[in-house]
Each structure stands twice: as structure tokens, then as C-alpha cells.
Amino acid sequence: EVGALVQSFNRMAAKLNEIEKQRDSTEQRRKDFIANISHELRTPLTAMKGFLEVLQEGFVKDPKLQQKYYNIMFRETEYLNQLVDDLMDLIKLEQKEISMHLKKVDIAEIIKVVSLQLNPTFIKRNNKLQSFTLEPLPYIIGDSLRIEQILTNIIHNANKFTSNGTITVKTKVQNDCLCVIVTDTGIGIPSHDLDRIWDRFFKVDRDRTKNGRGTGLGLAIVKELVKLHKGNIHVESKLGQGSTFTISFPIYNYDTLYNS
Numbered sequence: 001e002v003g004a005l006v007q008s009f010n011r012m013a014a015k016l017n018e019i020e021k022q023r024d025s026t027e028q029r030r031k032d033f034i035a036n037i038s039h040e041l042r043t044p045l046t047a048m049k050g051f052l053e054v055l056q057e058g059f060v061k062d063p064k065l066q067q068k069y070y071n072i073m074f075r076e077t078e079y080l081n082q083l084v085d086d087l088m089d090l091i092k093l094e095q096k097e098i099s100m101h102l103k104k105v106d107i108a109e110i111i112k113v114v115s116l117q118l119n120p121t122f123i124k125r126n127n128k129l130q131s132f133t134l135e136p137l138p139y140i141i142g143d144s145l146r147i148e149q150i151l152t153n154i155i156h157n158a159n160k161f162t163s164n165g166t167i168t169v170k171t172k173v174q175n176d177c178l179c180v181i182v183t184d185t186g187i188g189i190p191s192h193d194l195d196r197i198w199d200r201f202f203k204v205d206r207d208r209t210k211n212g213r214g215t216g217l218g219l220a221i222v223k224e225l226v227k228l229h230k231g232n233i234h235v236e237s238k239l240g241q242g243s244t245f246t247i248s249f250p251i252y253n254y255d256t257l258y259n260s
């Protein structure tokens with residue numbers, strides 16, 4: 001009897017230990033998150049303050065240099081805006097406060113809209129965007145604005161990490177899913193970083209890219225949004241050759257929408 005008691009006591013102690021560990025790691029994650037946010041906010045603010053000071057004091061006489069500083073400050077402001085938007089999304093996703101308006105969605109239409117919107121940024125980086133969407137394309141179940149956000153993010157990244165190249169968007173039907181495949185001929189991702197690109201604030205190269213700098217939150221948000229669609233996303237990439245992101249969504253079926 002004593003043996004059984006000791007055994008169940010040990011089991012209980014192990015369980016408590018496990019709970020404590022879990023709590024510690026959640027707490028640690030929260031602390032890391034806040035430290036990251038502070039860092040991401042402070043860096044552009046410090047830079048802006050520095051430029052403002054030298055401009056305000058009249059130390060910079062050369063109008064060209066003044067213009068350069070204004071441009072940098074403008075970019076930093078844009079970055080801060082994006083950071084706030086991304087953080088709001090992430091926090092809402094975490095607290096399950098994102099409301100999804102699920103209905104049948106024509107993904108070909110969304111691909112067209114996103115391509116059109118991103119066209120000027122493609123021209124800027126001398127990239128070509130090709131899209132081949134199957135017709136007719138089966139409907140999928142989803143929130144069209146959120147799907148637009150997912151595709152904008154992935155296609156925008158493809159453009160950001162490519163120059164003088166081609167970005168291809170294709171669709172494919174596989175089992176009960178519709179896949180959107182975005183391929184670029186850009187810089188690629190080192191294989192040891194492939195798992196980490198989904199982490200918050202992770203950036204392969206922490207320096208700015210030529211096309212402005214990212215928050216490192218985009219893919220963390222995309223991953224959560226894809227999950228809310230009961231979909232899947234994965235990446236294949238070769239350093240120096242390019243990357244392919246494949247996103248799959250469940251195909252629309254009347255029964256799944258109205259009987260679940």
C-alpha cells in the first residue's frame with residue numbers, strides 16, 4: 001500500500017513539475033515578446049530622434065543631406081505604423097479576438113486584386129509577376145479579407161527578397177484542398193533557418209533590405225491566419241536560388257459550411 005501511495009505521490013509531483021515548467025516557459029515567452037517589442041520600437045525612435053536633433057539644431061546645411069534624413073525618418077515612421085498594425089493583429093490572434101467572416105471565396109479573384117495592388121512594388125524592384133490560375137477554380141471556405149492579407153504578405157515577401165527576377169503564382173487542386181503556390185527566384189532562405197522564419201520577430205538578415213525593412217511578424221501572422229482557415233502552409237527554399245511557399249485551403253463544400 002505504501003508503495004502505491006509513493007507511486008501516486010511521485011506521479012502527482014511529476015505532473016506539478018510539468019505544470020510549473022509550462023508556466024515558466026509561457027512566462028518566459030511573454031517576457032521575450034515584450035523585450036522584442038521594446039527593442040523594435042526603440043531602434044527607429046532613437047534613429048529618428050538623432051536625425052531630428054541635428055536638423056533642428058541646424059547642423060545639416062546641405063539640402064540633399066537634409067532630404068536624405070527626411071526620407072529615412074519617413075521610412076522609419078512607415079515601419080512603426082506597420083509594426084503597430086502587425087502587433088495588433090498578433091495580439092488579437094493570440095486572444096482569439098479575430099472575427100472571421102467565413103463564406104465561399106473565389107481565390108482567383110483575390111490573386112488578381114493582390115497582383116494589381118502590388119504591381120508598383122514589382123516595377124520598383126525590376127521583378128516580373130506571372131500568375132497562372134486554373135479556370136474554373138473551385139471555391140474555398142474563408143474570410144476574403146484575411147485571405148487577401150495572407151496572399152499579400154507572401155507575394156510581397158517574394159518581391160522583397162528578389163530583384164531582377166520572376167515571381168510566379170500558381171494554383172493547384174490536391175485532394176480536398178486548393179493550393180496557392182508562390183515561387184520566387186530571389187535570395188532564398190538558409191536551410192537551418194527554414195523552421196524559424198515562422199517565429200515572431202525572426203529575420204534571416206537583420207539588416208534592412210533595400211526595399212525597406214520588415215517587422216519579422218508577417219509570417220507569424222500568416223501562419224495563424226492559415227490555421228484559422230484549417231489550411232496549411234509550408235516552404236521550400238534553396239539559398240541563392242529562390243523560395244516556394246505553398247498554402248492550401250479546404251475546398252468549399254455546402255455541407256461543411258452550413259452543417260458544422
Ligand code: ADP
Pocket residue numbers: 157158159161184186187188189197202203204205213214215216217218219220243
Ligand atoms: P519580414 O517582415 O522580415 O519580411 P516575415 O515574418 O514576413 O518578416 O519573414 C521572416 C523572414 O523570413 C524574413 O525576414 C526573411 O528573412 C525570410 N523570408 C520570408 N519570405 C522570404 C522569401 N520569399 N525569400 C527569402 N526570405 C524570405
